[in-house]
Amino acid sequence: MKLEDFGFTEAEAEALAEGGWSRGDCARVIRAERGQVATLGEMGERVSVVPGTLKAGDGAPTTGDWVVLSDRGAVLTVLPRRTRFVRRAAGLRTEAQVVAANVDLAFVLTGLDGDFNLRRIERYLTLVGESGARAVVLLTKAAACAERELRVAQAKDVAPGSDVHAIDVVDGIAPDAPRAYLGPGITACVLGSSGVGKSTLVNYLVGHDVAKTKAVREHDDRGKHTTSRRELHLLPEGGAILDTPGMRELSIWGDATSLSASFPDVVALAEACRFRDCRHGKEPGCAVRDAIDRKAISPDRVDSYLGLLSEIEATEKARVEKSRRKRDR
Ligand SMILES: Nc1nc2c(ncn2[C@@H]2O[C@H](COP(=O)(O)OP(=O)(O)OP(=O)(O)O)[C@@H](O)[C@H]2O)c(=O)[nH]1
Ligand SMILES: [Zn+2]
Known part of the structure; x- marks a missing residue:
């Protein structure tokens, strides 16, 4: 090998x-x-x-x-490391723990079965943008969804620059679409909330059951000790897919520039705001609010951007304060 x-x-x-x-x-x-x-x-x-x-x-x-x-x-x-995914160290606001390194491609999964949530896609895309990896959005459990095309279009709107596919690996709708992104020298990972089908997809791509699906895990959890296992699996087309429990608890971490990958549209609009530090609220000459009025961008998307920005700024501030305290000691 x-x-x-x-x-x-x-x-x-x-x-x-x-x-x-x-x-x-x-x-x-x-x-x-x-x-x-x-x-x-x-x-x-x-x-x-x-x-x-x-x-x-x-x-x-x-x-x-x-x-x-x-x-x-x-x-x-x-x-x-070429790329890194981090989570906040347990109980600490200011320390990051790297949970996965050198991932080139992140599949961002959202279910079409009621789990569908554009804001959550934006959040995952921000995490991927911070990591340095590239994102592909997969809308899972597509067979049961009557509005597939509408959902794909909506997801494309919040994922500028990323491909979006509706798939169903159980009922056979474009189950091999993700394979087009894999190959030698490429490491992929799966992101998404519990039950969207991450383990099911990993098992399908690898070709046999390496990841425990939810049903199997819950069964196992009744008393039995689970043995430690590999978290990086080889793919038949070459390359690898990473499936580590740490990926289920990622934290928003970077600085404000990390939003330029997930919100290039909002960031570009904001360049034309009169004030550099415009928060797109009541400031005069706000190009973002202007775009909302023209219906060129959705207010929900702008809210989502502002929410993530506050989150990033809060962790950044805590980190800066901590390093200042350290220095002053
Ligand atoms: N119909 C259908 N069911 C699916 C699909 N993908 C996953 N499922 C089902 O959804 C359930 C949850 O799938 P998992 O693969 O365990 O989900 P997960 O994202 O790994 O969940 P966690 O491990 O809790 O994070 C299982 O019962 C799967 O059989 C799909 O594409 N279509
Ligand atoms: Zn503005």
């Missing part, structure tokens, strides 16, 4: 060469635990020790990371 089969790219090849390491020293983290990681390399799977120097903060190796291993199998270093 070659590293490319599970997502190795030119960027990792360069980082290896720069450090004077060879491909044989390199492996990918398929599961991260306290103090150790399971990795997959050209020689297969192994469990590696994470030294204390790498254990703290966002430097700790996480699922999807490419690491360099010593002869004895300890993690020497984590190669630079």
